[in-house]
Amino acid sequence: MNLLEQDVSPRPEQARDFLVGLLLRTAQGDHRAFSEFYGQTARKVSGLVQRVVVDHELSEEVVQEVFLVVWQDAAKYQPAMGTPTAWLMTIAHRRAVDKVRSSQSSRNRDHRWATSAPGAYDVVLEAVTAKMDARFLIASLACLSALQRESIVLAYFGALSYREIAEELKVPLSTIKSRIRDGLNRLRTQLEPA
Template sequence: MTVEACGDELVARVARGERDAFEAFYRQLLGPVGAVVRRVLRDRAQSEEVVQEVFLELWRTADRYRPERGSVHAWALTAAHHRAVDRVRAARAGAERERAAALRDYRPAYDSVAAEAERRIEDHAVRTALAALAPAQREALALAYWGGCTQTRIAALLGAPLGTVKSRVRDGLRRLRVELG
């Protein structure tokens, strides 16, 4: 006798707590329920756990089965699919929580004191290299890089030809490159 052949009656007996009815119910639906769960989870050990959870849920909720909403087979397979999907979602959420915790606990691999010391050394080297430039080159570079001026604007501010400003910037950068090694 299949679940469908005696579906409503078998589920009603399961709802009353009849163990022999549940055994028959379990034997007839184990294959289809297991197949649905394995298809979703793809992991044998987790699938076995979820199948047991599904049958426990069906045992506990047998009194809520409504034949007008679908067959016993569909009711059981829907419960199996939902439980398997819940397991996948829980695993993803757990992995996301672990990833977020790892990111939250992440500490950079550098020491901020050492980084600050390096920055100060580099600042000093740049200031020393700038001091070695001719005043006209230093002024042109300062207006271009720290003042944010275009070379045309620098020429207007200094009252110098554009070609002269371009030469000062180019020559100043070359000299800085040499000074900074």
């Protein structure tokens, strides 16, 4: 039984020290410490993210992203700069706000596209640009693993939802989300100008 599971409530500094220890061990690649850190903090993160994002599925994605950041950046945590909980909640809040902004931006873009006047652009230029973009994108897909490529192709070219892809490939939903997120990150790196 760990310190935070005991019947006696730990003093705040004991709880803080316990979480600091978990983060330090996580920074060294300790999966058990990360799992324990997740168990101790996930409810707070989920609550904050749900209040900011509102949409349940998007909230789950954000929580997953937050803990991925914790796993990857645990070594960046500096106890002198604040508590582990404050560090974690800052990451969670930033990710949640980014998700809301991204989602709103996407809706605004879709709305502008849907309401733009027909014929307000050069059809030939649009067709040439689309073909060039498609060729470049197809060439860029080669940088992905076969599993990432398959998931992304089903999502973006097959117009399937995460859940539909998971059912089609008989893989857990979280695995599909991870494959697509990691693949898109790799594509972004590939497609961004150097």
